[in-house]
């Protein structure tokens with residue numbers, strides 16, 4: 001099949017007509033070149049799988065560390081993996097405020113701060129890309145949605161009347177956390193919280209939350225998983241405050257998807273593949289807090305140089321293959337700074353952990369707000 005096809009003003013011609021019938025006309029105006037760039041979805045999948053494997057590895061190490069503590073030191077000793085702090089974003093947000101106010105990195109969950117900064121920096125650079133390239137929950141959510149699409153043979157969209165108010169839920173949650181951490185708490189109460197026995201063992205508390213999960217919490221998780229099968233990315237789209245923060249940070253990113261209106265053939269493929277229901281085929285630039293830079297739309301576009309990443313305000317184009325390098329590179333660079341500077345492992349000694357473990361069920365180790 002020829003790669004170059006000539007067509008006239010017939011933007012309504014389908015992709016098949018344009019590329020399979022070598023459409024020509026005497027009223028030739030525009031030359032369309034087929035997009036031969038390799039898709040990046042396999043690379044994205046590989047990075048997602050590596051991220052999930054890393055999380056599983058951290059989970060196993062943390063499990064063995066807790067078993068060591070529970071046994072009073074009678075099982076094999078495995079160092080606590082600092083990466084577990086990546087699952088404590090509220091504590092990390094508090095550490096960030098503490099760092100801004102005092103210039104000090106708090107000793108209880110320092111790795112969490114570096115992981116948090118790395119993820120925000122990725123979003124500021126290349127949009128909300130952590131959600132679709134690195135987040136294990138995003139990966140799970142994406143696959144539950146893909147499973148649902150197979151069952152229902154289509155993407156089910158939440159009715160617009162519900163979609164808009166539901167999408168605001170994650171911002172309400174984010175607003176609440178930002179208000180409490182940055183406005184309601186003074187620096188003394190913030191330090192008291194970070195120093196508290198609860199915060200020191202917040203990771204262990206999180207482990208017990210899942211290991212001894214209540215019927216109610218399990219039901220909530222099952223319902224969320226079920227809703228994610230029906231409505232793609234239900235958790236991420238409606239409820240995740242972390243994603244809300246990254247979406248806002250992503251709006252500030254200079255890298256945006258641009259649609260070249262002059263060469264677009266209006267095939268609508270980009271809109272159809274977007275997991276976040278963004279009508280890419282109607283945009284000049286994709287500027288949306290929901291865009292996760294998954295690049296499905298760019299991969300799907302059949303016309304060369306019609307959908308691409310542009311670095312604003314310059315006219316520079318960013319090749320899509322650099323997204324993977326940027327996401328992984330920024331993450332490794334910022335967490336690497338934490339490791340090299342000696343701020344990766346927390347300053348809680350093993351004997352302190354044994355002390356905490358003996359008392360972890362007491363009220364002293366409840367959440368300072370009384371919510372446990």
Ligand code: SF4
Pocket residue numbers: 257273274275276277278280286290291292293294295296297298
């Ligand atoms: S607009 Fe494109 S990059 Fe953004 S979420 Fe949709 S498909 Fe992915």
Ligand code: SF4
Pocket residue numbers: 259260263264265266267268269270271280281300301302303306307
């Ligand atoms: S930008 Fe979208 S509508 Fe236009 S040619 Fe590419 S995939 Fe088709």
